[in-house]
Amino acid sequence: MQNLDEIDRRILRTLQEDGRIQNVELAEKVGLSPSPCLRRVRLLEEAGVIERYVALLNASKIGVGLTVFVRVWLKSQDAKTVDKFTAEIQRIPEIVECHLMAGDSDFLLRVVSADLDAYRRFQAEHLTRIDSVQSVKTEIPMQKVKQTSRLPL
Incomplete structure (x- = not known):
């Protein structure tokens, strides 16, 4: 389902803003x-355009405020x-993103941790103990400038 019309796009933009919006309010906004609004949402779900609904958590408030790459x-x-x-990576909850890369390194990971000491322990006890890992280089961001889950529509 790649042929999204403007109404589909409005539905998707609104759901990206608030995935818990009630259908009546969604219908009004778009x-x-x-009834037709709910039908369109169901079609978007069935087509896999909408993969799932999630809650976005505040990492600092649940004790994993440090992000490293x-x-x-x-x-x-x-x-x-x-x-x-990749099978090993799937089992490690601190790794929240894993990308196979073209270029210098083989993979790029986004890892969350309580703090730098906790990350150091994680790296020593988990990441570098994966048999296939030759080396790792950690990049520590100084400031989060932008983070969004919204895709441009």
Whole structure:
């Protein structure tokens, strides 16, 4: 479903702002009556355009206020090594994003932690103990300038 019309886009923009909005209010905001609005939302869900609904948490208030970015180099780039690494990464909750990279490093991770000491322990006890990891380099952001989950529509 790649042919989104303007009403679909308005629905998606509104849901990105507030995923808990009631259908009646959503319909009013996008200029539809409730029944056709709900039908469109269901079609967007069924087509996979809307993957799921989530709550965005304040990381500092739940004790994981430090975010670091970690570049990872593997010992080898063959499929077995990459698959093993990605399977390990799936099991580690502190790693909230993992991207296979083209370029210098093999993977880029976004890791959350309570503080720098907790991250250092995490790196030593978990990340560098993954068999396929050759080396890691941690980048520590100085200031969060922008973070959003909204996609441009």
